[in-house]
Amino acid sequence: MRMIEPTAAVPILDARLLEAGPEARARFVTQLVEACRGTGCFQLLHPPLPSGLSREALQAARDFFALPLEEKLALDIAHSQHFRGYSRMSNGRDWREQLHLGREEPPGGLDSEPTYLRLQGPNPWPRDERWRRVFLTYLHAVEAVGHQLLEALAQGLGLTGNPFAEELAKEPYLVMKLIHYLPQPGAEAPPRSGVASHCDFSWLTLLLQDELGGLQVRSSSGEWVDVEPRPDALVVNLGELMQMATRGVFQATPHRVTNRSHEKARTSIPVFLCPNLRSRVTPLPVPHEWAAPPCVDPAHVHRVVPLERMPRAEHPLAPFVFGEAEWKRKGRGIWCAECCA
Ligand SMILES: O=C(O)CCC(=O)C(=O)O
Numbered sequence: 001m002r003m004i005e006p007t008a009a010v011p012i013l014d015a016r017l018l019e020a021g022p023e024a025r026a027r028f029v030t031q032l033v034e035a036c037r038g039t040g041c042f043q044l045l046h047p048p049l050p051s052g053l054s055r056e057a058l059q060a061a062r063d064f065f066a067l068p069l070e071e072k073l074a075l076d077i078a079h080s081q082h083f084r085g086y087s088r089m090s091n092g093r094d095w096r097e098q099l100h101l102g103r104e105e106p107p108g109g110l111d112s113e114p115t116y117l118r119l120q121g122p123n124p125w126p127r128d129e130r131w132r133r134v135f136l137t138y139l140h141a142v143e144a145v146g147h148q149l150l151e152a153l154a155q156g157l158g159l160t161g162n163p164f165a166e167e168l169a170k171e172p173y174l175v176m177k178l179i180h181y182l183p184q185p186g187a188e189a190p191p192r193s194g195v196a197s198h199c200d201f202s203w204l205t206l207l208l209q210d211e212l213g214g215l216q217v218r219s220s221s222g223e224w225v226d227v228e229p230r231p232d233a234l235v236v237n238l239g240e241l242m243q244m245a246t247r248g249v250f251q252a253t254p255h256r257v258t259n260r261s262h263e264k265a266r267t268s269i270p271v272f273l274c275p276n277l278r279s280r281v282t283p284l285p286v287p288h289e290w291a292a293p294p295c296v297d298p299a300h301v302h303r304v305v306p307l308e309r310m311p312r313a314e315h316p317l318a319p320f321v322f323g324e325a326e327w328k329r330k331g332r333g334i335w336c337a338e339c340c341a
Pocket residue numbers: 177179195200207209215255256257268269270
């Protein structure tokens with residue numbers, strides 16, 4: 001099998017170019033489009049985040065998972081009306097603990113509102129106030145980085161105006177997860193998958209990973225490529241909404257994780273940046289010469305559908321309301337019915 005240079009499949013972009021004058025910004029935009037037309041994954045070095053915040057967030061995540069099980073179970077996602085809270089999965093595809101968080105909001109989906117607005121709501125927090133402060137600060141700092149990337153992408157796609165900015169002005173739907181992958185149990189047993197191959201259902205996912213590694217992305221030519229841990233970098237990958245929005249010019253990035261360590265748990269924090277729940281998802285007028293196969297049918301989208309089963313080419317995209325698709329994807333209100341059954 002042909003070996004691929006990791007940096008070719010997962011290029012490294014320097015976020016400082018965005019603020020270093022028009023020429024540097026143009027260079028960044030070119031590299032960004034190249035990365036998005038390739039694997040759809042890149043490492044963003046020097047993201048404009050407050051100093052030390054990433055380290056603090058990773059440490060706070062480790063501290064959360066080190067709490068006694070009863071304290072974590074008090075935040076069980078099954079108690080939440082809004083898909084927030086703690087869960088543990090142990091099956092062939094997922095073997096990990098997670099804490100789902102989002103924007104801190106009043107409960108949605110009440111009375112006459114559409115049901116899918118139940119995706120908005122308060123987060124359950126551990127007793128110590130520190131977690132709330134660190135994670136909400138981190139979430140909104142990463143959101144701002146995501147806005148900058150979408151603006152650069154709109155520029156790179158040659159779109160008039162910035163259709164992403166119009167959407168972002170309506171308050172994007174954000175999901176942030178703290179994830180804890182256990183160390184491998186026995187030296188003899190084959191390694192257990194932390195999360196099996198999947199694509200995210202986002203525009204962009206901005207991920208902080210610790211120093212252990214274990215994340216792989218599938219390159220356009222089909223090889224699985226390690227995403228090397230780099231301190232002070234965010235791993236960015238494209239999700240299915242971006243694939244739909246760009247008529248397949250940019251493809252969602254298949255990825256998977258196995259914690260190969262027998263001693264240490266792996267910690268990561270992805271932030272999934274999506275349109276406002278009420279937004280209608282319609283393809284953008286991307287350059288004609290970049291025309292690509294039509295996109296995924298949202299009716300078939302699920303976070304853990306095996307990639308082989310994903311209808312990628314044949315389905316033209318009918319516009320749909322993002323919140324409805326996201327609600328459906330989350331099992332019509334039944335938490336993770338498929339994976340946790
Ligand atoms: O932990 C990681 O590095 C990736 C997690 C992931 O892909 C997901 O939860 O969607």
